[in-house]
Amino acid sequence: DSGVTQTPKHLITATGQRVTLRCSPRSGDLSVYWYQQSLDQGLQFLIQYYNGEERAKGNILERFSAQQFPDLHSELNLSSLELGDSALYFCASSLHWTDNQPQHFGDGTRLSIL
Amino acid sequence: GQQVMQIPQYQHVQEGEDFTTYCNSSTTLSNIQWYKQRPGGHPVFLIQLVKSGEVKKQKRLTFQFGEAKKNSSLHITATQTTDVGTYFCAGPTARGSARQLTFGSGTQLTVLP
Numbered sequence: 001d002s003g004v005t006q007t008p009k010h011l012i013t014a015t016g017q018r019v020t021l022r023c024s025p026r027s028g029d030l031s032v033y034w035y036q037q038s039l040d041q042g043l044q045f046l047i048q049y050y051n052g053e054e055r056a057k058g059n060i061l062e063r064f065s066a067q068q069f070p071d072l073h074s075e076l077n078l079s080s081l082e083l084g085d086s087a088l089y090f091c092a093s094s095l096h097w098t099d100n101q102p103q104h105f106g107d108g109t110r111l112s113i114l
Numbered sequence: 115g116q117q118v119m120q121i122p123q124y125q126h127v128q129e130g131e132d133f134t135t136y137c138n139s140s141t142t143l144s145n146i147q148w149y150k151q152r153p154g155g156h157p158v159f160l161i162q163l164v165k166s167g168e169v170k171k172q173k174r175l176t177f178q179f180g181e182a183k184k185n186s187s188l189h190i191t192a193t194q195t196t197d198v199g200t201y202f203c204a205g206p207t208a209r210g211s212a213r214q215l216t217f218g219s220g221t222q223l224t225v226l227p
Contacts, residue, residue, distance in 0.1 A: 035217075041219075042202065042217050042219040042220050043202065045214055045215065058214065099206035099215060100145050100206070102147065102162060103147075103159060103215065104159065105156040105157045106156060107155075
């Protein structure tokens with residue numbers, strides 16, 4: 001058990017809809033990362049937050065947004081969903097924001113767009 | 115842009131055979147991390163290498179960081195069925211003013227009993 005909690009585990013919705021994925025980091029970790037993993041694809045970094053502030057941005061679409069709340073949990077909002085957004089979305093956390101921190105991953109949210 | 119490349123993409127071995135996956139970066143890395151993702155699971159941190167030429171061992175797993183800090187390898191001796199999964203390397207790359215981990219595409223290891 002990594003200590004990172006993601007909800008929901010599965011999400012099925014239709015094109016054009018909007019969903020929110022939730023992540024609670026490991027106790028004591030201040031940094032949260034979001035990744036997208038499509039079938040046969042590697043881990044694509046989306047965005048990082050540290051102590052409530054956006055720290056780094058990756059290949060995140062404009063239809064996607066995220067935030068980290070004062071209690072350090074984070075939410076990833078995906079809107080105007082397309083078939084290609086079907087993927088496994090992972091949240092990870094680390095103690096600090098620097099790039100030498102081991103990241104601890106949650107179990108992921110599997111998003112299916114019909 | 116900066117890339118972290120990993121080969122091979124797939125590897126099938128008989129149980130008991132050795133396995134190696136290679137990671138190459140287009141730029142010098144300050145550190146490199148390795149993760150394992152079991153089928154249906156999430157990536158799990160294995161190790162981090164920081165020093166040029168560093169070698170670290172975890173039981174049957176040997177991790178190396180190249181002298182130029184642009185490549186790394188993971189070698190598994192005498193594979194077991196529990197080694198099945200996808201192995202990712204990850205190195206810091208610049209994203210605007212910040213640096214973040216870029217994951218390689220992974221090597222999916224299948225161990226045949």
